[in-house]
Amino acid sequence: MIIYGTNGSHVRTVAAPALACPACANPGQLSLSVFSRYAHIYWVPLVPYAKPAVAQCLHCKGAWTLKELPPEATNIREDLQTLKKQTMAPWWHWSGLVVLLLLAAWGLWASGRDQKENAAYLAAPQVGDIYTVRENDSAGEYSLLKVVRTQGNTVELVANEYAIDNAHPLDKLNDPAKYSKESFSLSQLDLRVMQQKG
Ligand SMILES: [Zn+2]
Incomplete structure (x- = not known):
């Protein structure tokens, strides 16, 4: 209320x-x-x-x-x-x-900073990086991808085999046993396209 x-x-x-x-x-x-x-x-x-x-x-x-x-x-x-x-x-x-305006300004600044950080991570993938991904849209489910190898413009990833219905799956799903044993490859361009699509 x-x-x-x-x-x-x-x-x-x-x-x-x-x-x-x-x-x-x-x-x-x-x-x-x-x-x-x-x-x-x-x-x-x-x-x-x-x-x-x-x-x-x-x-x-x-x-x-x-x-x-x-x-x-x-x-x-x-x-x-x-x-x-x-x-x-x-x-x-x-x-x-005044407080509401300050909060709005802080929110804008923080989301701009997050976007810059995300772009920096995707521009230089490293083994151990973990990406939050949205599963097939409508369900509103989120899961993780983990970088296991990088080579040139290609990134080798393993997918987490679980998904949860909030946008912060890192805490609950980031357990080594929950990742697939099979890896797959994406290019850095693929990753950037995925980011742009949200
Ligand atoms: Zn009077």
């Missing part, structure tokens, strides 16, 4: 000494506040999506969002709108998204 939802936090509050309260009309009692709402996954803030702004009176405890302000309170509305525009969501409201 993925736990997600929304939350918010206070960002800033400024005093508004020049403004009078729309309810009790006392001057110098208003403060203007901006909050930031954000979406979270497992309580890690992912991305901010709204900035509610509120005017509050210290004297009569009245509070108004932009929509709730009476029409004649134009000065308060303008000041509140200006403060909202000038207020950014705190950086940590983006922290989940």
